[in-house]
Amino acid sequence: MERIPILQMGQFLLVTIQVDMHDRLALALQDDLTNRIVKTSASGVLIDISSLEIVDSFIGRVLGNIATVSQLLGAETVVVGMQPAIAITLVELGLSLSGVRTAANVDTGMRLLQTVLGVPFHGGLNANP
Amino acid sequence: MSLSSTSKIADLLEKNETELLRNWLTELEASGLRRDDLMRSTELNQQCHEFLRMFRSAAQHENFSDVQAPEWGSVRQLLTDISRDRAQQGFTPSEVATFIFSLKKPLFDQLKRELAQQNDLLIDSIWTVTDVLDQLGLWTTEVFQQTREKVILRQQQELLELSTPVVKLWEGILALPMIGTLDSARTQVVMETLLQQIVETGSQVVVIDITGVPTVDTLVAQYLLKTVEAARLMGTDCIISGIRPQIAQTIVHLGLDLSGVITKATLADAFAIALKKRQLTIVSKASQSV
Numbered sequence: 400m401e402r403i404p405i406l407q408m409g410q411f412l413l414v415t416i417q418v419d420m421h422d423r424l425a426l427a428l429q430d431d432l433t434n435r436i437v438k439t440s441a442s443g444v445l446i447d448i449s450s451l452e453i454v455d456s457f458i459g460r461v462l463g464n465i466a467t468v469s470q471l472l473g474a475e476t477v478v479v480g481m482q483p484a485i486a487i488t489l490v491e492l493g494l495s496l497s498g499v500r501t502a503a504n505v506d507t508g509m510r511l512l513q514t515v516l517g518v519p520f521h522g523g524l525n526a527n528p
Numbered sequence: 529m530s531l532s533s534t535s536k537i538a539d540l541l542e543k544n545e546t547e548l549l550r551n552w553l554t555e556l557e558a559s560g561l562r563r564d565d566l567m568r569s570t571e572l573n574q575q576c577h578e579f580l581r582m583f584r585s586a587a588q589h590e591n592f593s594d595v596q597a598p599e600w601g602s603v604r605q606l607l608t609d610i611s612r613d614r615a616q617q618g619f620t621p622s623e624v625a626t627f628i629f630s631l632k633k634p635l636f637d638q639l640k641r642e643l644a645q646q647n648d649l650l651i652d653s654i655w656t657v658t659d660v661l662d663q664l665g666l667w668t669t670e671v672f673q674q675t676r677e678k679v680i681l682r683q684q685q686e687l688l689e690l691s692t693p694v695v696k697l698w699e700g701i702l703a704l705p706m707i708g709t710l711d712s713a714r715t716q717v718v719m720e721t722l723l724q725q726i727v728e729t730g731s732q733v734v735v736i737d738i739t740g741v742p743t744v745d746t747l748v749a750q751y752l753l754k755t756v757e758a759a760r761l762m763g764t765d766c767i768i769s770g771i772r773p774q775i776a777q778t779i780v781h782l783g784l785d786l787s788g789v790i791t792k793a794t795l796a797d798a799f800a801i802a803l804k805k806r807q808l809t810i811v812s813k814a815s816q817s818v
Contacts, residue, residue, distance in 0.1 A: 478763075483762065
């Protein structure tokens with residue numbers, strides 16, 4: 400069965416959803432990610448959904464759950480790159496993912512994580528020297 | 529019976545066209561509905577003449593019961609043009625309809641004279657003429673209404689395009705000055721343009737200015753909250769500004785909860801907050817040189 404790759408970058412985990420999510424894939428991701436957080440004791444998780452174009456109430460809920468579960472395990476979670484259509488759909492469905500941090504793209508998301516966790520900036524683009 | 533009455537009318541129109549036209553114009557003048565300020569009398573003469581000509585040729589077919597039939601096509605077309613022109617010139621619907629209805633009297637007079645001896649035929653003819661003229665009169669009103677509706681529709685669309693500008697205040701800071709009453713169709717457009725602009729500009733802060741929104745009710749507040757929520761999901765902070773004193777009171781009075789949103793009285797205050805969020809400051813040159 401296909402799975403969504405979870406990449407490790409230092410203390411952070413990066414999940415990039417490149418395919419359309421279906422229910423089992425979403426649940427598999429939730430399983431994998433929680434296991435990885437425990438195994439790597441990551442302090443931050445970035446979920447990039449910029450390629451996600453379709454979302455229904457189930458996927459929306461699972462996204463919210465993944466973020467909440469990660470936070471429960473002590474990892475700050477940022478959802479980045481949400482498309483306008485997805486944002487409108489989620490709001491209309493009443494799934495506003497409250498309590499989940501959001502950012503425009505992976506870059507700003509990474510910086511947000513670093514600020515929140517108090518990790519000094521290292522490498523990468525730094526707009527505010 | 530009916531066949532002879534229709535042929536009688538066609539015959540009469542054929543024979544007495546000039547006299548009819550003269551009487552009709554007199555009638556139009558007497559009705560007081562001739563608007564010399566809106567159109568010239570020569571134009572009116574022209575239209576009356578044209579109408580009588582087409583009415584006559586349509587009458588040749590002796591089908592007076594249904595003006596939607598193909599033989600009435602040219603008459604309908606003429607009335608459509610007249611009605612549309614008059615709607616744009618600023619006539620009222622009754623003035624436009626009277627143009628047709630005022631033909632009744634001259635026509636009845638003619639019939640009365642022609643059929644003085646044949647009462648049954650006279651009544652029949654009058655009924656036929658009334659029926660067809662009423663239908664034509666209603667047709668002008670219908671066209672008039674449609675013309676007006678088209679104007680309204682166009683204005684609505686213009687308003688929609690006019691009222692949704694998203695402006696860039698600073699690198700990473702967008703402003704959305706909302707003007708006019710918000711309804712669901714407009715809010716949908718506003719929300720979509722805003723979110724699209726957020727993606728395109730990669731902005732982190734958006735200021736929604738509602739100075740131009742006359743009233744805020746629960747529905748408007750709900751729209752605002754939805755927009756703010758959707759923008760937040762895309763990683764953008766929203767600030768609502770331009771809340772006038774009366775509106776602030778209304779919001780409290782209605783028990784609306786805007787506590788999850790940063791709200792400011794003026795756009796300037798909101799801009800200051802936005803700059804702070806972007807870790808930017810504005811420094812006066814004077815204070816710098818001291």
